[in-house]
Amino acid sequence: MIVPLIKGLSLTLKHFFSKPITIQYPEEKFECYPGFRGLHRLRTDEDGRAKCVACQLCATVCPSGCIHIEVVEDDELGRYAKRYEIDLARCIFCGFCVEACPVGAIVMTPKYELADYSREAMQYDKGMLLRK
Ligand code: SF4
Ligand code: SF4
Structure with missing residues (x-):
C-alpha cells in the first residue's frame, strides 16, 4: 500500500522540478518535429512551372476526396492541372497525396495555423498552394 504511494509522490516531485512543456501560444510558437504534416505546397521546376503533371493519383488516393x-x-x-x-x-x-505523387x-509544410471563419476560406486553389 505504502510503496505505490511513495512511487506516485516521487513521480509528482520529479515533474514538479522539471521544465514545463506548456507554451504560451500564440506568443510562443510550437516547434514542429521533422516530418510534421501541415499545409500542402505545390512545387515548381527550375523554370518556375508547377511540377504537377495532372496524373490525378493524389486525388485518387485521398481518403477524404x-x-x-x-x-x-x-x-x-502538354498535360497540366488547370x-x-x-x-x-x-x-x-x-x-497519402504526397506519397502517391x-x-x-x-509536399507538406510545417505551417499549422490554418483555422478560419468559413468553409470557403478553407478552399486552397492552385495559386495559393504554389505560393505557400
Ligand atoms: S491525401 Fe487527402 S486527406 Fe490526406 S493529406 Fe492529402 S489532401 Fe489531405
Ligand atoms: S499526384 Fe497529384 S500533385 Fe502529383 S503529379 Fe499527379 S496530380 Fe499532380
Whole structure:
C-alpha cells in the first residue's frame, strides 16, 4: 500500500522540478518535429512551372476526396492541372497525396495555423498552394 504511494509522490516531485512543456501560444510558437504534416505546397521546376503533371493519383488516393483537379491537354504546354484545389476543411493531413505523387509535385509544410471563419476560406486553389 505504502510503496505505490511513495512511487506516485516521487513521480509528482520529479515533474514538479522539471521544465514545463506548456507554451504560451500564440506568443510562443510550437516547434514542429521533422516530418510534421501541415499545409500542402505545390512545387515548381527550375523554370518556375508547377511540377504537377495532372496524373490525378493524389486525388485518387485521398481518403477524404478533398482534392479536385481539372486536367487540360495542351499542344504546347502538354498535360497540366488547370484547376488544383484542396478543401482543407475535409483534409485529415494523412500525407497519402504526397506519397502517391510520382514527380514530387506536392509536399507538406510545417505551417499549422490554418483555422478560419468559413468553409470557403478553407478552399486552397492552385495559386495559393504554389505560393505557400
Ligand atoms: S493529406 Fe490526406 S486527406 Fe489531405 S489532401 Fe492529402 S491525401 Fe487527402
Ligand atoms: S499526384 Fe502529383 S503529379 Fe499527379 S496530380 Fe497529384 S500533385 Fe499532380
